[in-house]
Amino acid sequence: MLLLQRKSFWLGSVCLFLIGATGYFLLSKQKGEMSTVRVGVSLTPTASPFLIAERLKLFEKHSLDVSLFPCVSGSACTQLMLDHNVDYATASESVVMFQSHEHNELALLVSFVESDNDLKLLTLGPNNIRNVAQLKGKRVGLIKGTASEFYFDSILLANDLKGLDVKKVYLDANDLVPALLSYRVEAISAWEPMGYQANLHSAAEVINLGTRGVYQLSFNLLSTTPYLEFVGDEPTRLLSALNEAIQWININPEQARILVAERLNIPVNQVEWSWQDYVFRLSLGNSLLSNLQFQARWADEAGLVAGPNPDFRDVFYSRPYQQATLQRY
Template sequence: MPILNNKKMAFGGFVLLLCTVIVGVIIGIAPNTKLSSSKIKIGVSVTPLSSPFLVAEQLGLFKQLGLDVTLYPCSGGAACTQLMLDRSVDYATASESVVMFQSFARDDLSLIVSFVESDNDLKLLTLNPVNIRSVLDLAGKKVGIIKGSASEFYFDSVLISNNAQHIEVEKVYLQPKELVPSLLSYRVDAISAWEPMGFEADLLSVAEVSNLGTKGVYQLSFNLIARSPYLEFVGDEPVRLLRALDMSIEWINSNPESALTLIAKRLEIPLNQVQWSWDDYLFRLSLGNSLLSNLQLQSRWALESGHVSGSPPDFRELFYSYPLQQAVALRN
């Protein structure tokens, strides 16, 4: 079922006022301006990381730029990407880890833009009664991990950063929905998990939860991707899409408290769940060397770990930079 629905959501008069200001001042398009309609479907991960899309939808920014957008909910970037590959949606949101793995399997992906980054979204969690006080204490322990994902890359990176890559650890491969229950039931001693699993563990656990991870050891990015053949026939649609996201991010950064409230209501989650990680998010449109280096680093890890085989892709060929260049030019 699409995220977009027919329920009337009462966000107060400030949304209408700010929407008018955005349309009249930031967009620079008169209310009666007609743009050619473009009907598109986007697979969006159901998480505050997707805030630029959710805000753009709620403020009507897509419509103002002639885009009839339907947002489809996905339980993570891999699921969103699969919807796109199945051609159920036109675009998808995904982490750079998903992009990296898919690039070994196919050559028809285009990475259009990165719209959010976080250096603290993944965590290595344990319960205090297990009596694990440091990464070295994980020797001989069981760690719940999502195989071949950012979860596993982050865990291996934490081991290296703590000079603990030599210790014997039993990796227990689980599905995302199994991580927190496995930790709380002591079936594993720790989990390498992304948000909101950290929030869920802290909320549901009777015992105190400790984070053994290292902030900054891994830079998560969420990105907008599409199939290259699709982009060949859509004209300036990606430019308008990025323009709407750019204005959405400007509104988010200028109105953080209102954004928190809007996102909590839009995702139908408690406000404190959004607040839990909000300060760790950097919302901006980018497509640069940092992302390229991250993709290259992860591809080397995937090859050395045996998750993929063959020659690493030239990730520079994935970058479809024209829409971002045009969107930035329209901003100035």
């Protein structure tokens, strides 16, 4: 009997400790005390606001202990978040569109960088392909369910070639450039820095068949509503740190490129390759909403999604952005 009483006392103590620890964790986040935050980030120059905020200790300034978890694509980052391995993820709006069809808890907090030239449709000189129409019957490497596929279909549409007979070859992000250079595919639809890598490693001429401005890429910060409902002002502080980093980037672009190159352990000229195409700013507006809606219609027509399209206004989790914006004035 005494042994049973001791076990019951021990188990009760453990439960009280866990309840107390959980309560303290949530309360500390709600009060704006130091929060431990995990962010899945594609480690490319598009992540510059996170890299600069990390380097300048802007996260600490806003009581955030941020760890950046590298992933090869926005899809991979988002999956890390959905698997609860990170709290936030960075991804293109294409990933947001696809994932919103499958996960109604997805929350889009803000867009932090845009580019109208980050996606490119690349081929090699020996393939003797000089325009999009000549891709008929060819193999095109794509990353399924991402901006890569949407951009390629947008290029076909812009060239009045929507029904062109091409063979889509779905590949992982790490395999796209090797597939092009080894002639396993005749073209790839790829985002930076894959364009830079193809030009760097190819012995043959790299030709861009794409058109600038056909697609406006944005990278966005995502989380889930169940997580955000219990962390108080943490996302507002995170966005405030990113906003300060963006302001610093726009004032000190040359120094920013150097710091980003150091953090990514790449040459500065690789960062400079596409830097002029990036617009770093926090935004969450109608243009992003329209882009999501347009891509959802495309995915539906292409048979890439099932069921009705979500109302993306419900995906926008705007309160932290509004609060962070108000703090600027």
